[in-house]
Amino acid sequence: MDFQLERLLNLPNITVFTCQEQEGFIVLKLELLNEGITCPHCQSYTDHIHQTRSMLIRDLSICGQGVYLHLPRRQFYCAGCKKYPTEPLEFVEKRRNYTIRYEEYIYERVKELTVEQVSQNEQLSPHQVGSIFQRIALQKKKSWGEPEKLSLDEFSRQKGKRNFVTVVSDLSNSSLLEVIDSHKSSEIIEVLKQQPESMRANVKEVSVDMWGGFKKVIREVFPNALIVIDRFHVIKLVNSSLNQLRLKLELKGLKNRCLLLKNYVDLTPEERSDLKLLLKTSPCLSIAYELKEELRDIYESSTTVLMGMRRLKKWLNSALILFGKTAQTLKHHLPDICHYFINRTTSGVMEGLNNRIKLILCQSYGFKNFEMMREKLLACLYL
Numbered sequence: 001m002d003f004q005l006e007r008l009l010n011l012p013n014i015t016v017f018t019c020q021e022q023e024g025f026i027v028l029k030l031e032l033l034n035e036g037i038t039c040p041h042c043q044s045y046t047d048h049i050h051q052t053r054s055m056l057i058r059d060l061s062i063c064g065q066g067v068y069l070h071l072p073r074r075q076f077y078c079a080g081c082k083k084y085p086t087e088p089l090e091f092v093e094k095r096r097n098y099t100i101r102y103e104e105y106i107y108e109r110v111k112e113l114t115v116e117q118v119s120q121n122e123q124l125s126p127h128q129v130g131s132i133f134q135r136i137a138l139q140k141k142k143s144w145g146e147p148e149k150l151s152l153d154e155f156s157r158q159k160g161k162r163n164f165v166t167v168v169s170d171l172s173n174s175s176l177l178e179v180i181d182s183h184k185s186s187e188i189i190e191v192l193k194q195q196p197e198s199m200r201a202n203v204k205e206v207s208v209d210m211w212g213g214f215k216k217v218i219r220e221v222f223p224n225a226l227i228v229i230d231r232f233h234v235i236k237l238v239n240s241s242l243n244q245l246r247l248k249l250e251l252k253g254l255k256n257r258c259l260l261l262k263n264y265v266d267l268t269p270e271e272r273s274d275l276k277l278l279l280k281t282s283p284c285l286s287i288a289y290e291l292k293e294e295l296r297d298i299y300e301s302s303t304t305v306l307m308g309m310r311r312l313k314k315w316l317n318s319a320l321i322l323f324g325k326t327a328q329t330l331k332h333h334l335p336d337i338c339h340y341f342i343n344r345t346t347s348g349v350m351e352g353l354n355n356r357i358k359l360i361l362c363q364s365y366g367f368k369n370f371e372m373m374r375e376k377l378l379a380c381l382y383l
């Protein structure tokens with residue numbers, strides 16, 4: 001009918017017969033240009049049409065208006081094998097009501113927006129949007145590759161609540177590999193054991209926090225991997241103890257908090273003199289502060305496991321008096337903490353990834369469907 005319209009539509013082997021508007025949608029009635037097909041069963045050519053049905057297929061919008069393609073679905077008769085093959089179409093898969101490119105489009109939109117937003121924009125139900133997304137996500141599913149360094153971490157699905165998901169990432173490229181709807185070691189093990197054994201055996205290091213459950217997981221799932229307690233979790237724990245001491249001493253205020261917790265090297269000359277005054281108020285606080293800075297120095301300047309271990313043991317002697325429970329915890333995990341000094345492996349590089357995980361979890365709160373949330377995280381954050 002209209003060459004320009006066909007060019008705009010850019011689908012192979014069709015001509016636009018009519019174009020109408022129905023209930024706010026553009027409906028394009030299409031005709032197919034080929035007379036026959038190659039039989040998919042015996043590869044012989046047939047142009048013997050047995051019957052023709054028509055169907056409505058949703059396609060990409062034109063100028064913001066939804067589009068349906070009114071398409072003939074032709075069933076041929078093949079004299080070669082006496083079968084009745086339905087004509088395959090390049091741009092729509094069997095038994096789908098959407099063109100392939102429309103499903104791809106919906107998938108990409110869900111990566112940016114919530115299912116509800118896409119559903120409203122496209123006049124589809126949330127269920128339709130969700131099922132298109134999951135279908136395409138499944139097609140795109142990739143393997144883990146051969147990661148050598150992993151990180152295991154947990155995130156709460158809802159801020160402040162204790163409904164955790166466990167996240168596995170590849171430390172070499174900050175790529176998200178798996179999201180598990182549990183924080184129980186037995187359930188994490190069950191999911192991770194679905195990965196091929198040879199790949200799991202190849203993992204050399206896993207970076208984790210001090211939750212005991214992760215050690216059990218690593219021993220079971222990654223038998224050849226070294227457990228590395230992440231440096232940033234250690235520092236975080238000590239910082240939190242120092243901060244508690246500050247509060248006990250009633251040295252309130254954000255400024256005091258920043259002065260104590262920031263690295264000394266990052267303070268301005270003015271902040272340094274403020275800090276000096278602050279530390280004068282309590283000898284205990286002053287020693288605790290020195291310990292915090294010393295820990296950082298141990299991490300920065302120890303070059304071997306032995307050296308790191310020796311210095312940390314010495315550090316712990318004083319820390320046990322001031323940081324009590326925190327120091328006990330660190331003492332308990334000391335060997336795994338010191339594995340850091342082998343390759344200086346840390347999840348610190350994951351900060352960007354972790355922030356995006358938190359953002360997506362926050363956006364998709366209200367999602368009862370964990371699988372959908374998992375697919376979205378993997379679609380957005382798997383490299």
Ligand SMILES: [Zn+2]
Nearest residue numbers: 039042078081
């Ligand atoms: Zn045939």
